[in-house]
Amino acid sequence: MSTDIIRADGVTKRFGRFVAVDRIDYGLRENEVSGIIGSNGAGKSTLFNLLTGYCAPDEGVIHYRGQDITRVTPQERVARGITRTFQLTSAFDNLSVVDNLVLAFFRAHRQPSLLRLLINRRKRHRDAEQIGETLQTFGFDGIRDREVKRLGLGEKRRLEIAMAVLSEPKVLLLDEPLAGLAESEIKGVLDVLRRRRGLQAILIVEHKISHLQDLVQRLTVMHEGRIIADGTCEECLSDAAVRRSYWQIDVAAGREAVAP
Amino acid sequence: MNAFRWWRGLVSAFGLLYLLRLLLPLPFANEVIIFSIYTIGCNFLLGHVGLISFGQPAYLAVGAYATASYLYYFGTNPYVGILMGVAGGLAASLFVGPFFVRLRGDYFALVNLALAVIVFYLTQNVLVAITHGDNGLLIVDRLSRTPVLDLSRPNQFFIFALLIAFAVWAFYKYLDDSIYGACCLAAKINENKLRFLGYDDRGIRLLAFVIANTTTALAGAMYAVYLGFVSPEITSPARAADPLVVTILGGVGTLYGPIVGAVVYTGMMDLASKFMSNWELIIGIVLVFVMLAGEKGIWGTLEPRLKRALLSPAAGSRPIKGASR
Ligand SMILES: Nc1ncnc2c1ncn2[C@@H]1O[C@H](COP(=O)(O)OP(=O)(O)O)[C@@H](O)[C@H]1O
Ligand SMILES: [Mg+2]
Numbered sequence: 001m002s003t004d005i006i007r008a009d010g011v012t013k014r015f016g017r018f019v020a021v022d023r024i025d026y027g028l029r030e031n032e033v034s035g036i037i038g039s040n041g042a043g044k045s046t047l048f049n050l051l052t053g054y055c056a057p058d059e060g061v062i063h064y065r066g067q068d069i070t071r072v073t074p075q076e077r078v079a080r081g082i083t084r085t086f087q088l089t090s091a092f093d094n095l096s097v098v099d100n101l102v103l104a105f106f107r108a109h110r111q112p113s114l115l116r117l118l119i120n121r122r123k124r125h126r127d128a129e130q131i132g133e134t135l136q137t138f139g140f141d142g143i144r145d146r147e148v149k150r151l152g153l154g155e156k157r158r159l160e161i162a163m164a165v166l167s168e169p170k171v172l173l174l175d176e177p178l179a180g181l182a183e184s185e186i187k188g189v190l191d192v193l194r195r196r197r198g199l200q201a202i203l204i205v206e207h208k209i210s211h212l213q214d215l216v217q218r219l220t221v222m223h224e225g226r227i228i229a230d231g232t233c234e235e236c237l238s239d240a241a242v243r244r245s246y247w248q249i250d251v252a253a254g255r256e257a258v259a260p
Numbered sequence: 261m262n263a264f265r266w267w268r269g270l271v272s273a274f275g276l277l278y279l280l281r282l283l284l285p286l287p288f289a290n291e292v293i294i295f296s297i298y299t300i301g302c303n304f305l306l307g308h309v310g311l312i313s314f315g316q317p318a319y320l321a322v323g324a325y326a327t328a329s330y331l332y333y334f335g336t337n338p339y340v341g342i343l344m345g346v347a348g349g350l351a352a353s354l355f356v357g358p359f360f361v362r363l364r365g366d367y368f369a370l371v372n373l374a375l376a377v378i379v380f381y382l383t384q385n386v387l388v389a390i391t392h393g394d395n396g397l398l399i400v401d402r403l404s405r406t407p408v409l410d411l412s413r414p415n416q417f418f419i420f421a422l423l424i425a426f427a428v429w430a431f432y433k434y435l436d437d438s439i440y441g442a443c444c445l446a447a448k449i450n451e452n453k454l455r456f457l458g459y460d461d462r463g464i465r466l467l468a469f470v471i472a473n474t475t476t477a478l479a480g481a482m483y484a485v486y487l488g489f490v491s492p493e494i495t496s497p498a499r500a501a502d503p504l505v506v507t508i509l510g511g512v513g514t515l516y517g518p519i520v521g522a523v524v525y526t527g528m529m530d531l532a533s534k535f536m537s538n539w540e541l542i543i544g545i546v547l548v549f550v551m552l553a554g555e556k557g558i559w560g561t562l563e564p565r566l567k568r569a570l571l572s573p574a575a576g577s578r579p580i581k582g583a584s585r
Contacts, residue, residue, distance in 0.1 A: 074455075074456055075455060075456060075458055078456055078457070078458050079458055084456075086453075090450055090452075090453045091453075092445065092446040092449050092450060092453070092454075093449050093450075094445050094446075094448065094449050095442055095445055095446060095449075099442050102439065102442065103439070103442055103443065103446060103454075103457060103459075104457060106439055107457050107458040107459060108458075112439075112458070112459060112460075114440070114460070114463055114464070114467050116439075117438065117439045117440035117443055117464070118435075118438055118439075118440045119438070120438060120439045121437050121438055121439070122437055122438065122439055122441070122442055123437065125439065163457075167457070167458070
């Protein structure tokens with residue numbers, strides 16, 4: 001499995017006596033687009049936290065491009081190309097759309113010493129070519145100067161992905177980017193993600209398999225801290241263990257895909 | 261054209277302040293300017309970084325005492341004295357800053373208050389040999405006359421204070437327009453996210469702390485020269501919330517809020533104390549109403565209306581807003 005860009009080997013995370021992630025082996029290949037599904041509390045976010053360094057595993061190691069990064073800080077992982085979004089949106093509410101992008105972009109292209117931050121004016125960077133392209137790709141043309149707190153949830157999610165993408169990550173981890181969105185907004189986010197295929201590896205957590213079917217090459221199903229299935233969407237859906245533990249939260253998608 | 265737009269607000273604000281001097285007594289105008297400079301640091305910390313401090317008098321006193329001590333014991337040039345005050349404020353905030361900016365919310369507010377109490381007792385009791393305790397340091401007759409602007413004369417001090425305030429406001433406006441300004445606003449909302457974007461959030465907060473409190477010390481230094489006298493009263497805990505009150509009165513995080521707030525607050529105190537004996541009670545009541553009226557403060561409420569009134573007929577004016585002001 002040396003082609004994996006990031007992989008977890010036998011990682012376990014306990015909270016007290018509760019085992020949130022239980023001896024998981026998981027690898028993501030370069031430029032692969034992959035999905036994770038699983039019911040609430042299955043340990044998906046915890047696995048993300050382990051991969052991105054928000055918490056340290058009790059057992060196991062994390063490798064990134066062949067290097068052991070188990071003890072590397074989250075900031076350093078970001079700098080090396082592992083970027084994530086959060087289940088709760090976290091773009092900066094009191095800044096405009098374009099200024100959020102400027103912050104993400106500015107970080108990606110130079111080490112920001114305090115002096116650098118002081119001598120660069122926001123206005124100049126707002127007009128940078130890549131910012132303009134991003135605004136267009138993500139559909140922010142008309143609202144670039146709008147404060148984030150006045151955006152809809154779907155726009156916020158897109159903005160967060162845009163910020164993550166501006167740092168030119170090698171691995172992009174998206175924690176439930178579709179949760180709480182209306183169908184039309186979901187389409188917008190999925191369109192954006194489709195356009196990013198092949199540019200970096202993407203791992204996306206989602207509840208509904210139906211949303212992922214056209215997007216991901218591979219699907220992993222988690223249940224109670226373990227991986228219970230791994231393969232194409234169809235393989236996962238026809239897996240007996242998956243159907244036993246999972247079918248109730250994705251009835252609609254399940255019926256569509258595996259209805260007898 | 262853009263450069264003009266950049267300066268237009270600043271020039272008109274300080275033009276108005278200059279007019280104030282023609283309409284109102286000179287001491288009032290001088291105090292307003294010093295009070296505004298005193299407040300802008302607090303306003304920046306609260307409005308742009310989200311740090312609330314009850315201890316701003318500590319830094320005011322450091323500036324004032326550094327200036328006064330220099331002028332009392334060493335030299336006579338008031339300009340050098342003010343530089344000493346600024347250097348003192350810079351040193352003090354660099355010294356405590358790394359510890360203080362680890363704290364948040366209530367703890368940050370109170371640790372500054374504690375520092376103000378410490379400074380109060382240092383100047384009143386512990387360092388009596390230097391500070392002369394409650395008698396204070398009288399430096400009014402030690403100021404040498406300086407060419408160009410003679411700071412011992414109130415009318416020339418006014419011009420000096422106006423120029424300094426202009427420079428301070430230009431600086432804070434610049435900060436607001438820089439990427440650093442965006443980082444501060446971002447740190448206020450979500451410092452974790454900022455850190456994981458790859459920014460040094462603690463460094464960002466520390467720099468803001470140092471900038472704000474050095475500005476506060478500058479106000480203290482100017483105050484010492486203006487009054488010709490410094491006593492521990494400057495850090496009296498009863499006055500600890502003054503800059504916060506002015507900040508909120510003017511409009512938190514707005515550029516000109518501190519000036520508007522200082523004019524109104526100083527004016528209220530002057531008027532109330534002239535006409536009634538329980539004036540502090542009246543001010544308290546007025547403040548309660550201001551807080552209840554809205555979080556935006558006076559300038560925060562007026563600014564958008566003024567902008568609309570002045571700019572809307574102008575063709576091609578578009579509301580560019582980088583940040584909430
Ligand atoms: N910081 C924490 N402290 C205690 N328990 C936690 C913590 N984070 C997650 N858990 C628990 O671990 C389990 C897995 O959580 P999570 O990874 O967020 O699930 P998912 O994202 O799949 O819904 C849940 O039961 C949750 O209560
Ligand atoms: Mg989760």
